[in-house]
Amino acid sequence: MKQPGGKLFTVGLIASWYASNIGVLLLNKYLLSNYGFKYPIFLTMCHMTACSLLSYVAIAWMKMVPMQTLRSRVQFFKIAALSLVFCISVVFGNISLRFLPVSFNQAVGATTPFFTAVFAYIMTFKREEWITYLTLVPVVTGVIIASGGEPSFHLFGFIMCISATAARALKSVLQGILLSSEGEKLNSMNLLLYMAPIAVVFLLPATLIMEKNVVGITVSLARDDTRIVWYLLFNSALAYLVNLTNFLVTKHTSALTLQVLGNAKGAVAVVVSILIFRNPVSVTGMLGYSLTVVGVVLYSESKKRSK
Template structure:
């Protein structure tokens, strides 16, 4: 009885930590990029990837949270590097979109990930889902179209970057299944992050220095005037890693399907909290569109679950 209760409390604590870190990093990204005026999304992503590189190595090598998995061949390294570049682009795109769009609309667009996953799965593997699964994607896309038309703070470039980031996340998921499909090449998410993050750092460092000017000098100057920016960046970067860590732990102690269901609810919670904090204007049309998208994602999850049961 006590063991069962403690196990449930532990799982609840993991889920609460995943929610808090996930929503927290989105809101803090928005605050830094938009409200605080730190308009350097590439450098911010670079900080995130550096934290993921260092902290994932510490978690695996020092704390033995999961067994260390080695890269076995040059081909496997190229595959992981490709995934790392796509992962990097998805995070950069998401951060750029947060500079122009409110969190509520950002989350609405992000909820269309299942649509892009289904499209890429078909194009790359010719894997067809059941007709019911494809039908459930209609409200997912329709909801975002409605939300876009009713969004008071709509910004075209921010919308394009948000769509690109969402598509990149879906592409990484499909490619991961294709490229690392053999038992010899499969990596758990923590080891994969440990190898992907340094690739992203090597890609982002020159890009940030070229495209965002003297961002290092500007950050140092800002830190001298107000040390809080330094602590915000450190906390934000650590939180970005904690999202990945809690994501892995929640999946390990529940299931991937449970994580998907919790993710749907997390998006809705993030929307409500962001509106309360940032007080961005919302329209009834926009909220109806977002609600329709979330409803479509829930139907999609149920259709996928049933198709697996039937098989």
């Protein structure tokens, strides 16, 4: 009887990972675009504050994983650098949601493998098999086609989205370089525990300078509509849940399974967002996105075989 229970637990974890990933994406879009809460940096700071507090609760109090301590000042500065790149990726991603529909945002985001391969080559001179590079052609071609066929295309939103995707890829490559030695490796939950508070330190001055009086505006908004408080609290908790379920799904399945599920998640997010927000889509745009997803699947398969 243990096996079905184990399978049921894993299915529940995967469902939670999907729900939190797609949920935070859709709620970000609703708040930043439909609701009119046009403060992406403050929203990201709320996410990082929640990740700081909940990470500490999960590790220090609930003992979900053993706490890993920082070994040196150098390791701290490496994590700070990762945190800055991570901040940029999340802020730019949230800014792009103000201008682009979730469906197109996901199409652009699917090009992460392309940027990862480029940064890995530039920074580590790591060469992949020629077939792996070949699979990146449909990844990029699909986004070019999707951009041409996107009815709600917005140039600034597109630049922000591409920048967010590139920063996300850069963070993963940097993480491999900076925390490569055995003494410096941190599991994803401990890494978040140290990265999130540093991110808040980066985001606080950026919020005060670029989104002036956002706290006053939020308080004033809350007086008229208390739902905004619950939206922000729930959204921030979801942002942490994304990281927690990501860690747990990897632990109970494998990194490869997570990658496959991630490819499918993008497609599910596109369908759900179109059903909820009813943003216009074109046949050309959907064909382009489908081509990108096929390219990402082929890229994952090629990487798996090269190992």
